[in-house]
Amino acid sequence: MYKYDNYDQQMVDARVSEFRDQVARRIAGTLTEDQFKPLRLKNGLYLQLHAYMLRVAIPYGTLSGAQMRLLGDIADKYDRGYGHFTTRQNIQYNWIKLADTPDILADLAKVEMHAIQTSGNCIRNISSDQFAGAAADEIVDPRPYAELLRQWSSFHPEFDYLPRKFKIAVIASETDRAAMKLHDIGIRLRHDDAGAIVADFYVGGGMGRTPMIAPLIGDGIAIDHMVTYTEAALRVYNRHGRRDNKYKARIKILVHEIGADSYRSQVEAEFAHLQTLELEPPAAELARIQAMFVPPAFDTTAPDSVDRSDPDFAVWLDNNVHAHKQPGYALVTISLKPIGGIPGDASADQIRLMADLAQKHSFDELRVTHAQNIVLPHVKKADLYALWQMLEANGLGTPNLDLITDIIACPGLDYCSLANARSIPLAQKISQRFADQGRQQDLGELKLKISGCINACGHHHAGHIGVLGVDRKGVENYQLSLGGSEGADTSLGQITGPGFSEDGIVDAIEKATEVYLVKRENGERFVDTYRRVGMAPFKEAIYG
Amino acid sequence: MKILTGNDLKTGDVIWWTGYDWSRHVEDAVDVGSDADTILAREEATRRVNASYAIEAQKTADGVRPAHIKDRIRALGPTVRPDLTLKPTDPEIGNWVI
Amino acid sequence: MVDVLRYRTDEMVGDPGVTVDSFVDPVFGQTNASAVRLEPGDDARALLPYLDRLALVEVNFPAYGDGRGYSSARILREAGYTGELRAVGDVLIDQLSHMHRCGFDAFAPEHAITREAADKAIATWPEVYQRTVDGRQPIWALRHG
Ligand code: SF4
Numbered sequence: 175m176y177k178y179d180n181y182d183q184q185m186v187d188a189r190v191s192e193f194r195d196q197v198a199r200r201i202a203g204t205l206t207e208d209q210f211k212p213l214r215l216k217n218g219l220y221l222q223l224h225a226y227m228l229r230v231a232i233p234y235g236t237l238s239g240a241q242m243r244l245l246g247d248i249a250d251k252y253d254r255g256y257g258h259f260t261t262r263q264n265i266q267y268n269w270i271k272l273a274d275t276p277d278i279l280a281d282l283a284k285v286e287m288h289a290i291q292t293s294g295n296c297i298r299n300i301s302s303d304q305f306a307g308a309a310a311d312e313i314v315d316p317r318p319y320a321e322l323l324r325q326w327s328s329f330h331p332e333f334d335y336l337p338r339k340f341k342i343a344v345i346a347s348e349t350d351r352a353a354m355k356l357h358d359i360g361i362r363l364r365h366d367d368a369g370a371i372v373a374d375f376y377v378g379g380g381m382g383r384t385p386m387i388a389p390l391i392g393d394g395i396a397i398d399h400m401v402t403y404t405e406a407a408l409r410v411y412n413r414h415g416r417r418d419n420k421y422k423a424r425i426k427i428l429v430h431e432i433g434a435d436s437y438r439s440q441v442e443a444e445f446a447h448l449q450t451l452e453l454e455p456p457a458a459e460l461a462r463i464q465a466m467f468v469p470p471a472f473d474t475t476a477p478d479s480v481d482r483s484d485p486d487f488a489v490w491l492d493n494n495v496h497a498h499k500q501p502g503y504a505l506v507t508i509s510l511k512p513i514g515g516i517p518g519d520a521s522a523d524q525i526r527l528m529a530d531l532a533q534k535h536s537f538d539e540l541r542v543t544h545a546q547n548i549v550l551p552h553v554k555k556a557d558l559y560a561l562w563q564m565l566e567a568n569g570l571g572t573p574n575l576d577l578i579t580d581i582i583a584c585p586g587l588d589y590c591s592l593a594n595a596r597s598i599p600l601a602q603k604i605s606q607r608f609a610d611q612g613r614q615q616d617l618g619e620l621k622l623k624i625s626g627c628i629n630a631c632g633h634h635h636a637g638h639i640g641v642l643g644v645d646r647k648g649v650e651n652y653q654l655s656l657g658g659s660e661g662a663d664t665s666l667g668q669i670t671g672p673g674f675s676e677d678g679i680v681d682a683i684e685k686a687t688e689v690y691l692v693k694r695e696n697g698e699r700f701v702d703t704y705r706r707v708g709m710a711p712f713k714e715a716i717y718g
Numbered sequence: 719m720k721i722l723t724g725n726d727l728k729t730g731d732v733i734w735w736t737g738y739d740w741s742r743h744v745e746d747a748v749d750v751g752s753d754a755d756t757i758l759a760r761e762e763a764t765r766r767v768n769a770s771y772a773i774e775a776q777k778t779a780d781g782v783r784p785a786h787i788k789d790r791i792r793a794l795g796p797t798v799r800p801d802l803t804l805k806p807t808d809p810e811i812g813n814w815v816i
Numbered sequence: 817m818v819d820v821l822r823y824r825t826d827e828m829v830g831d832p833g834v835t836v837d838s839f840v841d842p843v844f845g846q847t848n849a850s851a852v853r854l855e856p857g858d859d860a861r862a863l864l865p866y867l868d869r870l871a872l873v874e875v876n877f878p879a880y881g882d883g884r885g886y887s888s889a890r891i892l893r894e895a896g897y898t899g900e901l902r903a904v905g906d907v908l909i910d911q912l913s914h915m916h917r918c919g920f921d922a923f924a925p926e927h928a929i930t931r932e933a934a935d936k937a938i939a940t941w942p943e944v945y946q947r948t949v950d951g952r953q954p955i956w957a958l959r960h961g
Contacts, residue, residue, distance in 0.1 A: 181955045184942045192940055196910065201728060203765050212881065213910055221769050223792055225730035254802055269802075273728045295881070325945045325955070331917035332890055332948070335883025413887050417856075451894060453947050455956035462959065516798055587788060588796040598798045648786055 175238055175539060176321050176466050178286045185328065186283045189290055193217050194276035201273065216334070218264075218292030219275055223591045226270040229292040230282060234302035234320040234344070235263035235542040237287075239533035242540050244285045246525030252278050257525060258589075259510060259518040261582060261633055262341070263301050263542045264292055268589055290328060295336045297327035297408070301343045303351045304543040307467060308551040310499045313365055316346035318463040319373075319400065322455060326401050333408050337415035338423035340408070341380075353544060353636060353660035355379045355388045358425045359407060361400070371397045377407055377437070378429030381630035385666045386426040389434040391441060399445075402454045406445035410437065469500070470537035470552055476502025480555050487562050489611065490573035495558065498551075504558060506536075506550040507543070508565060509572040509580060513609045514602050517583040518546030527568050535561050544633075545582055547575065577614040578622055578687070579605040582633055586626030586643060587650070593626035595643025595650035596676075600624055603680050608687075617687055620700045621659070636660040638701040639683055640667040652679040656686065656712055657704045668709060671717055685715045719749035719777060722757060723789065724770025732792045733767060734782075740767060742804065744793035745781035783814055790815045821934050823921045824900060829872040836862055853904075860888035867897045875920070877905040886918045893919035893949035912937040919949040 178186075193213075200210040214220075218229035230245070237245075245265055249257045252274050253267040260266055270278070282288055291298055300320045307315040323342060327333070333340070343352045346363040354360030360376040372394040379388030395403045414432075416422045429437045478501045482488040496505040508528060511517050520528070528548055532540045535557045541549035553561060565571040574580045581604060584590065586597030601624055608614055623637030627644075634640035640655040651673040658667030674682055687700070689712050694703045704712065721744075722735035733740040734747040735757060741747070750757060754772035761767045774785040784790050794815050795803030805811040822828065833853030834846050840862050851872035854860060863870065873892060875885040889901055902922035903915050909929050916938045923934065947954045 179959070181943050181958065185945070185955075188940060188942055201765070207762075207768055209908060209910075221725055221730065223788070224732055224795060225725070268796075269730075271729045295883075328945050329914075329941060330946055331914035332886045333883070334911075334914055335881055335886065409887055413884055417882055417884075447894070451947070455954070456960055458960045459956045587791060588798050591788075593788070596797065598796075602798070650787065 175236060176233075176317075176463060182286070182325075183283070186286070186288045186290070189217070189288065189329075190276060190279045190283050193279060197272060197276055212294055214275075215294035216291055216296060217275070217279065218289030219270070219272075220293060221591070222268065223587075223589055223593075225268065226272055226275070227589070228267045228270045228275060228278060228289060229260070230265050230267075230287060230289050231292045231299040232263050232265060232287075232542050233324050234300055234306065234317045235304050235544075236302075236306070236317060237540050237542070238285075239529040239538045239540070241285045241287055242529035242532060243526050244281065244287070246522040246529065248278060248281060249522040249525065251281075256519055256521045258516075258585065259520065259542050259546045259548070261544050261546060261584070261631060262299060263304070263544055264299060265542070266585075268585075293339070294334075295338050295340075296334050297330060297336075297340045297342065300324050300327070301341070301352055301357075301544065303345045303347060304541040304549050305351060305496065305505055305551065306346070306541075307469065308498050308500075308503075308505050309347055309349075309351075310497050311349055312347040312499075314346050314363060314371060315464075315467050316344045316363055318460060318467050319346075319361070319363060319397075320344040321463050322401060322460060323404065326404070326455075333412055336408070336412055337417045338420070338425075340411075340425065342404070348662065350661040350664075351543075353633070353664070355664045356381055356385075356633075356636060356660060357388065359404065360388055363397070364394075366394050373397060373400050373403070375403060375407065377441075378426040378434070380424050380426045381633060381635050382424065383421055383628040383630075384424075384427065384430075385630070385635040386430060387664050387666070388426070389429065391429075391434060391438050397460075398457060399449065399454060402448050403441075403445055405453060406441050406448050409444050409448075410440045414440070470539075472500045472503060472552070473554065474502070476554050477556055478502050480558055484559070486566075486573075487559055489615075490562055490571060491558065493573040493577065494575045500552070502555055504553050504555050506553045506558070506561065507575050508548040508550065508570050509574055510547050510570075511574060511580050511605070512569055512572045513574075513579060514606050515569075516598050517581050517601050520548075524568060524570060527564070528570070531561060531564060545576075545580065547580070573611070574614060576619045576621065578608045578617050578620040578639075579614060581605060581622045581624060582637070583624040584626050584632035586624070586632075590626060592629060593643065594628075594645040595626050595652065597624045597626040597632060597641075597643060600641065600643075600652065600676055600679065603676070604683060607680055607684060616691070618699055620687070622683070623658075633660070634658070635666045636664070637667060638699070638704070639686060641679060641683075644673060646673065650676060652676065654679060654682055654686075654716070656709065657701060659701055663701075665705075670709065670713055682716045686712050689715045719775050719782070720751065720754055720772050721747040721775045721782060721784070722750055722754060722770060722772050723747075723784075723792065724758075724761075724767035727765050727768040734793075735761075744775075744784065747775065747782045749777075778814075780814065787816065818904070818924045818926065819928055820902065821923045821925075821929065821931060822900070823916070823938075826900075829900065831872070833872060833874040839863070839866070854885070854888050856882045856884040858888070860891040861895075863892065863897075864895050867892070867895060867899075870897070870899050872900045872902060873897070874902045874904050874924075877903060877907055880906040880908050880911060886914065889915070889918040889920055890949055909933055909937050913940040917944065917948045917950045917952075
């Protein structure tokens with residue numbers, strides 16, 4: 175894992191004192207709310223439906239046991255005993271007091287964490303593959319590259335007032351677990367023909383009200399120009415992105431309106447210019463960072479077999495445990511989606527327990543996934559049973575990864591001031607309706623995603639089944655879409671037709687799953703069947 | 719009726735205008751008629767409230783109820799965490815929110 | 817008249833900046849002007865052929881949230897402009913350090929900022945992560961000598 179040196183520590187400490195001063199000025203009245211708002215947003219502090227909300231960055235979703243434990247302690251000390259893990263690999267606290275925020279940031283800084291640029295029209299927390307460093311299919315660990323970009327983007331003086339927020343993801347495997355093409359910039363590291371690592375830049379993807387899949391803009395950029403190329407891509411956006419309409423201000427609209435070719439040639443011209451200015455950190459810097467991401471000291475004699483005799487354990491193994499590149503080890507995903515629970519929420523005690531388990535079983539490392547779950551990346555197969563028993567005993571053993579009850583849901587109208595409708599109660603009802611494990615298993619991989627408004631924090635466009643909350647004359651209403659996906663087969667869902675009430679949409683989803691069960695052919699997932707047979711049979715069953 | 723709401727600047731608590739002060743309980747809200755802008759400007763300037771605005775509401779037998787669901791949820795707390803609402807022990811309390 | 821906070825020692829240019837359009841127009845242009853005012857939508861690169869005769873470029877920030885002026889400033893400095901680069905308009909104290917890093921060396925904020933507060937704001941960051949045009953060595957350079 176990355177460790178701060180004195181420079182990094184100084185920077186977050188400087189940020190804490192800057193924000194302490196800004197909060198004091200706001201409370202004293204020298205800053206108006208209009209002036210303060212962009213400043214607090216750059217420290218992840220929102221004013222939400224019930225209170226201030228603080229979003230803490232978890233860079234590329236990786237944290238240590240000590241960091242995780244502190245997240246639990248913050249939930250107890252400054253909030254109401256829980257936190258919410260988001261689709262951006264961050265954590266949010268819902269009941270924060272303005273006057274406490276400088277102290278919270280100071281506590282975070284002690285474990286090398288921060289809330290820098292977790293909101294506002296700037297470069298946000300860099301996300302990555304939650305299996306980075308452990309996945310069997312990666313060509314290299316993408317996180318050192320993400321860390322290089324994290325430092326470059328931190329307090330970048332030119333890009334602090336972009337037209338709109340800016341999200342970057344970095345991956346290094348064929349399987350895209352980070353929805354890379356749905357980011358403002360998605361970087362895929364790959365080998366070129368000569369075997370060197372190069373970066374493909376996909377620019378202009380995103381969800382929101384105009385979902386778009388990013389086109390390939392930079393093809394095989396040399397790795398020792400990655401930062402410079404990113405800078406060029408951002409400068410073209412900062413200068414030419416639309417600022418007349420907030421809904422058209424994301425880079426996807428710019429790329430779409432001027433065309434990928436025109437955008438590419440502008441970036442190339444800027445890139446050629448910037449290359450003369452020596453903006454790129456030297457290879458030694460990447461090497462320094464990479465040295466902190468060396469694989470842990472695996473026990474090469476660890477047995478590779480697991481005793482599956484407990485049937486409940488076997489179900490969890492099959493659903494929540496993935497292959498590790500090191501024999502004798504496994505990747506464990508802890509589901510934060512108990513049946514009928516609030517997707518992504520974890521109590522302070524659960525957070526601390528996961529910290530302990532990471533220390534005991536996973537070389538002190540955890541990951542947050544964009545599906546709002548937690549990963550223990552390096553667990554000895556021999557420890558799996560004991561680990562599972564601890565998880566089970568604490569409400570963390572739900573064996574539903576990628577099944578229909580592993581629902582992604584944004585906070586919606588229960589917490590979010592932008593929401594049109596509640597997301598969580600709907601997720602809870604769907605989860606209860608499909609609670610039966612055999613039924614879930616029969617439906618197989620089925621990604622259900624719910625957003626409480628068009629901002630699409632719940633990634634509904636990318637759900638095999640997507641739900642969008644809308645406001646129909648002051649009453650909550652839900653639109654259903656089918657056929658979205660993220661990853662290698664990225665696609666955007668299509669709306670089925672007229673919207674539904676809360677109960678109506680649960681029924682409609684159930685009908686859609688029934689169509690799938692009837693129509694599916696060998697080994698097809700829900701989304702495959704939908705792609706093959708099209709919308710018509712689903713529509714007929716749903717609206718009949 | 720028209721009532722005023724916003725958040726406490728320091729704590730972030732949802733608060734309602736009572737005619738002379740701010741309360742956490744929507745039941746204490748009073749009709750401000752056409753004075754909304756004057757009151758809000760004054761209260762924002764003295765930083766007794768933040769992000770304030772005026773909304774429509776009805777007076778019912780049980781108290782003042784905001785017209786829009788968003789403000790009813792603000793008045794109570796998250797519907798999915800009754801334990802965190804203003805009246806965690808009253809099982810009926812959420813019935814007017816939705 | 818707005819006070820100008822200057823971080824340079826030469827004489828201040830008194831002339832008001834002319835617009836980019838009127839400056840670069842080949843027929844009616846005032847290409848002998850020594851001061852130009854850039855609006856957010858103006859292309860800073862239009863000025864590159866004339867940098868040696870410019871003593872002042874004002875970059876207007878009609879609203880602090882429009883960040884195009886940061887790029888304009890860097891582009892001018894990257895091209896070797898050494899005259900005064902002045903941020904005018906909705907320039908707030910919390911933006912000064914970033915503006916300074918992008919090459920601004922004068923500020924004419926609508927709402928006055930004291931020299932003392934501006935000095936403190938510009939010194940916000942003990943070190944910096946990026947190479948820009950302010951001559952500071954980025955952290956990566958310090959780490960690797
Ligand atoms: S999708 Fe809308 S309702 Fe949901 S968290 Fe985002 S902004 Fe809020």
